Amino acid sequence: MFRNSITGLDGLFKDGDIPKGSVILVTGIEGALKTSFIFNMFSNHIADTGEHGLYASLEETKESHLRNMESLGIRKSDLLHIFDYEDMRSESKNEELDIVKVTEDMIDFYREKYDNLTFFALDSLNAFYSISTGVNLRKNMYHFFTRLRDKDLTSFLILETCSPDKYVFVSSADHVEHPEYFLADGIIELGVIETRENVKRYIQIRKMRGANHSMEKHQIMVGKDGISILGSVY
């Protein structure tokens, strides 16, 4: 149960959980703790279930990522496998990478090696789009999302947004530009609220198919043992 993997996360669900096999978009501006939230959730989920997870990092090397997580009190389990694309990207030099194929082959490899690999994260979709060349990847995301579901993995795709209101569409053209928003089974948003007095980080479940959830923004905190979620920010 992912809802029990972060202290206070269950308070965002009235009923249900993040459904197994779903594709969840984790959105937010820079510094909103998207990466830390997912990594912390995975580490705790592994400790509870003994399942294997796969974390694909396109933005940081494995070493740098682990250093950052440790500084937040988040420790990596041996059952959490990290794949960073850095070596491949630097060694391939100017050759074009078929990032979708590489990613799917990587997932298939780990699934074959570890029977109970049940969840996956891609950090981030922005880097995924920027690496891919020659194809309109955004238009092909439907197939990528479908194949993730076919692999029976609960997948979390991290997407950095410029503005917290990016998910609000004003025209049908925006749907074409950002198909991931309506293709995803769920959207978890992390962000920052600034007032005159202070700055608070929050988490909000914008959408979660198959679960009855709160729409309120809840405060998110980082302590010596990682992330926890408090009550509503208002």
Place this chain on the structure above:
Amino acid sequence: MSSSVIERLDRESKNIENVKIVLEIEPPKLNSHQLKENIIKSHLEIIVLSMLAEISISGYDLIKEIFARYNVFLSQGTVYSLLYCLKDEGIIRAEFAKGDMRTKRYSATQEGKQIIEKRIDEFIEAEEYILNSIKNRRSIF
């Protein structure tokens, strides 16, 4: 029509049906290259380990080397995943190439060399057993 002719036609039609069923369920025939590719992919770990016991090589060059040796092209997603797993298991290590901080070269650790030798011996023993049983079966005919 006599009953014997009807029986013959009936038999033939059943045979045709059987042939049709066989054609439908028979998997596509593999040519030798496809067969070789399947063998390489299903025994990739031992093939890579046997190479890393001898040489120090980057992931990118490993893909090129496998292609040169076996004419089989492997995905980067598969090869780098395998290298990362072997590194996590302590069988191989990664070091930057001299004067090139962009390229990591992988080679067997001291402990890994012993593990690799053991795995290669086990693999050869198992393969020889299977190959010999196939050869012996052939000699019967």
